[in-house]
Amino acid sequence: MPRFQTLEQALKYYFGYDKFRPGQEQIIESALQNRDLLVIMPTGGGKSLCFQLPALMKPGVMIVVSPLISLMQDQVDSLRDNGIGATFINSSISLPEIRNREENILAGKIKLLYVAPEKLLSDKFLGFLDMIAANIGVSAFAVDEAHCVSHWGHDFRPEYRQMIQLRRRYPGIPLLALTATATKRVQVDIVEQLGLKKPMIHIASFNRTNLYYEIVPKERRSYEQLLNYIRKEKGAGIIYCTSRKTVDEIATSLQNDRISALPYHAGMSDEERSKNQTRFIRDDVQIMVATVAFGMGINKPDVRFVVHYDLPRNLEGYYQESGRAGRDGEAAKCTLFFSFGDLKKIEHFIDQKPDDNERLIARQQLRKVVDYAEGNECRRTIVLRYFGEVYEGNCGLCDNCCNPQPQEDWTVDAQKFLSCVARCHEKFGVTHLIDVLRGSKNKKIEQYGHHSLSTYGIGKDRTPEQWKLLARSLVHQGLVDESHDGYRILKLNQKSWEVLRKQRSVFIAVPRKAAEPVSEDTNIMMAETELLFDRLRRLRKSLADEVGVPPYVVFHDSTLKLMAQIRPKNLQEFGNISGVGQSKIQKYGAIFVAEIGNFCQEYDLPQAITQESPKVLSNTYALTLQYYQQGLVIEEIALRRNLTISTIYTHLARLISTGESIDLDKLVLPAKQMLVLKVIKQTDDINLVNLKEILGDGFSYDEIKLVVAWWKKQSSCPKK
Ligand code: ADP
Numbered sequence: 146m147p148r149f150q151t152l153e154q155a156l157k158y159y160f161g162y163d164k165f166r167p168g169q170e171q172i173i174e175s176a177l178q179n180r181d182l183l184v185i186m187p188t189g190g191g192k193s194l195c196f197q198l199p200a201l202m203k204p205g206v207m208i209v210v211s212p213l214i215s216l217m218q219d220q221v222d223s224l225r226d227n228g229i230g231a232t233f234i235n236s237s238i239s240l241p242e243i244r245n246r247e248e249n250i251l252a253g254k255i256k257l258l259y260v261a262p263e264k265l266l267s268d269k270f271l272g273f274l275d276m277i278a279a280n281i282g283v284s285a286f287a288v289d290e291a292h293c294v295s296h297w298g299h300d301f302r303p304e305y306r307q308m309i310q311l312r313r314r315y316p317g318i319p320l321l322a323l324t325a326t327a328t329k330r331v332q333v334d335i336v337e338q339l340g341l342k343k344p345m346i347h348i349a350s351f352n353r354t355n356l357y358y359e360i361v362p363k364e365r366r367s368y369e370q371l372l373n374y375i376r377k378e379k380g381a382g383i384i385y386c387t388s389r390k391t392v393d394e395i396a397t398s399l400q401n402d403r404i405s406a407l408p409y410h411a412g413m414s415d416e417e418r419s420k421n422q423t424r425f426i427r428d429d430v431q432i433m434v435a436t437v438a439f440g441m442g443i444n445k446p447d448v449r450f451v452v453h454y455d456l457p458r459n460l461e462g463y464y465q466e467s468g469r470a471g472r473d474g475e476a477a478k479c480t481l482f483f484s485f486g487d488l489k490k491i492e493h494f495i496d497q498k499p500d501d502n503e504r505l506i507a508r509q510q511l512r513k514v515v516d517y518a519e520g521n522e523c524r525r526t527i528v529l530r531y532f533g534e535v536y537e538g539n540c541g542l543c544d545n546c547c548n549p550q551p552q553e554d555w556t557v558d559a560q561k562f563l564s565c566v567a568r569c570h571e572k573f574g575v576t577h578l579i580d581v582l583r584g585s586k587n588k589k590i591e592q593y594g595h596h597s598l599s600t601y602g603i604g605k606d607r608t609p610e611q612w613k614l615l616a617r618s619l620v621h622q623g624l625v626d627e628s629h630d631g632y633r634i635l636k637l638n639q640k641s642w643e644v645l646r647k648q649r650s651v652f653i654a655v656p657r658k659a660a661e662p663v664s665e666d667t668n669i670m671m672a673e674t675e676l677l678f679d680r681l682r683r684l685r686k687s688l689a690d691e692v693g694v695p696p697y698v699v700f701h702d703s704t705l706k707l708m709a710q711i712r713p714k715n716l717q718e719f720g721n722i723s724g725v726g727q728s729k730i731q732k733y734g735a736i737f738v739a740e741i742g743n744f745c746q747e748y749d750l751p752q753a754i755t756q757e758s759p760k761v762l763s764n765t766y767a768l769t770l771q772y773y774q775q776g777l778v779i780e781e782i783a784l785r786r787n788l789t790i791s792t793i794y795t796h797l798a799r800l801i802s803t804g805e806s807i808d809l810d811k812l813v814l815p816a817k818q819m820l821v822l823k824v825i826k827q828t829d830d831i832n833l834v835n836l837k838e839i840l841g842d843g844f845s846y847d848e849i850k851l852v853v854a855w856w857k858k859q860s861s862c863p864k865k
């Protein structure tokens with residue numbers, strides 16, 4: 146293990162990042178002191194690093210408990226791409242493969258081992274754990290998504306309850322629990338259920354400083370509204386809807402409108418869901434239309450916007466879901482479509498609940514959502530207040546701060562409205578009152594004799610929508626009372642009378658058109674930077690597809706953006722970019738620097754090419770090619786170059802695809818080549834993982850990789 150002077154150096158070396166996110170450094174220090182820890186950070190706050198870095202800096206293996214297979218896979222992929230020894234064991238792995246992984250662990254090649262809780266607590270695995278503890282050592286247990294241990298959370302998992310056994314069996318090994326749950330009750334539960342001993346509790350701020358929050362009044366033609374919204378956005382987005390039916394409808398409509406979108410909800414088969422999820426994560430599709438069933442397993446860092454098409458039922462849920470935007474720290478947008486119609490629907494639904502207490506809680510929770518949506522304050526102030534934080538406002542990155550709602554004096558209208566409430570003897574709800582004010586010919590009006598009231602027809606100058614807005618606002622400001630019996634009858638109160646007596650004016654915040662966020666760093670890029678960024682994204686996608694990982698495993702958007710801005714001309718400059726660690730320089734440095742070089746030439750941009758840089762660019766491939774031409778076998782080349790065999794295959798694949806003369810027949814049996822080509826043609830797919838799945842164990846990834854490269858080359862040049 147290399148020695149580091151500071152934690153920051155270690156961070157840069159392994160993960161490529163320049164700076165810690167708020168809280169990370171202190172947490173890591175406590176972890177290194179072998180304390181039990183409870184880490185509470187918002188979604189996207191950077192919790193994983195809080196156990197990953199200590200795992201690398203301590204002797205032994207860190208055991209990471211994670212509730213979902215997709216989460217394990219994702220984290221392990223990312224770690225491995227950073228050259229870090231990580232693996233997972235769960236029910237999806239075959240027995241021989243498990244044995245193989247166990248051997249690697251006992252051989253000391255693994256620093257992080259991810260397991261599902263039920264696996265962890267099986268007798269067999271506990272036996273294996275004893276062996277690790279005795280031979281290699283266990284540096285700590287990290288329990289991710291620790292709220293799953295609590296009944297009070299939203300993802301309770303019985304298996305998590307058994308985890309106390311770990312504490313009993315290994316009393317001396319520290320336990321780290323991590324969650325994004327904000328409620329006290331769950332926090333207390335975690336400490337008790339996991340048996341944490343005098344834990345250091347780190348509660349990070351829930352403020353996500355890169356997210357733009359906005360409320361958009363949901364229009365009647367809400368689908369068109371959504372479509373226009375999406376057409377203006379770039380990058381991946383999630384559209385949350387309440388019902389499965391809406392999810393299906395919206396996804397289909399978007400597809401018809403040529404937006405690449407897929408649905409996700411609990412009514413679909415597991416297979417279909419995981420297929421759609423993978424396509425979203427790998428950037429094969431831009432938009433995921435989903436119910437809240439879509440979420441926890443998603444670590445995709447480059448989601449650029451999250452839209453709530455329907456009103457959420459509680460603010461904590463909303464914050465978690467919208468928090469899936471912009472985990473990479475880049476600008477991202479959280480938009481909530483708000484309509485009174487939706488609100489009514491939910492209220493109606495709540496009113497059907499038979500249990501009094503449940504109904505009360507549901508109403509209170511919904512109230513918080515409405516306070517958030519209708520408030521004129523900084524959105525951050527409102528939502529952080531809900532989490533018990535004081536935020537003084539003026540964030541400059543929410544609709545209320547960037548584009549305050551104009552306040553209009555509607556005192557006269559309010560007087561008309563309230564006097565109508567009085568004339569109708571405080572026995573009616575908003576709809577009826579508006580009918581009276583607008584002089585409706587509705588039968589009901591005549592029945593009650595309301596067509597002869599003095600307020601009948603005095604409000605034709607305002608639309609029903611405007612009257613509704615006024616009514617809502619009056620209720621909201623406490624200028625009129627509303628009954629809670631489900632009929633929502635309006636009644637005058639002290640303040641209503643003050644308005645009627647002209648002792649009080651009424652101001653209404655009128656909705657304005659959605660504005661664009663005005664943050665300084667919001668994707669304002671120079672044209673050429675944007676072009677290069679696109680180009681690097683494509684390169685990233687093809688590299689990621691070659692090995693079957695999500696593109697963000699290779700590099701985050703934020704890192705590509707820096708590359709596009711800085712245009713590094715050699716590996717050293719490349720390595721200085723945030724997000725480029727030691728292993729990424731080796732793996733991708735040459736390819737990316739070359740691509741950037743080509744781009745600069747094409748567009749005649751300065752890259753201040755130094756003498757040695759062209760050599761650096763092609764060095765790694767040229768060297769492999771040279772050895773290959775000297776007749777060395779791949780194992781020898783790998784040995785001499787101190788690279789893995791698989792890396793050499795990747796080099797050869799690149800060399801093949803760039804047209805170097807490499808005899809494929811010597812590397813892959815011709816009969817096997819034919820079979821691979823047949824599958825490529827049949828499935829029209831060159832994703833290695835998919836191909837491997839069809840071709841089976843008789844074919845290695847390396848072989849498939851080479852044939853794919855050859856095929857790509859063939860299909861890109863005209864036949865002679
Ligand atoms: P959480 O588990 O808290 O929701 P993650 O651990 O998944 O968040 O981290 C979110 C994203 O932030 C990841 O893509 C991770 O690579 C990135 N990240 C974490 N720490 C840093 C850092 N110090 N600098 C830059 N990016 C970071």
Ligand code: MG
Pocket residue numbers: 192193289
């Ligand atoms: Mg996490």
Ligand code: ZN
Pocket residue numbers: 522523524525526538539540541542543544545546547
């Ligand atoms: Zn604000």
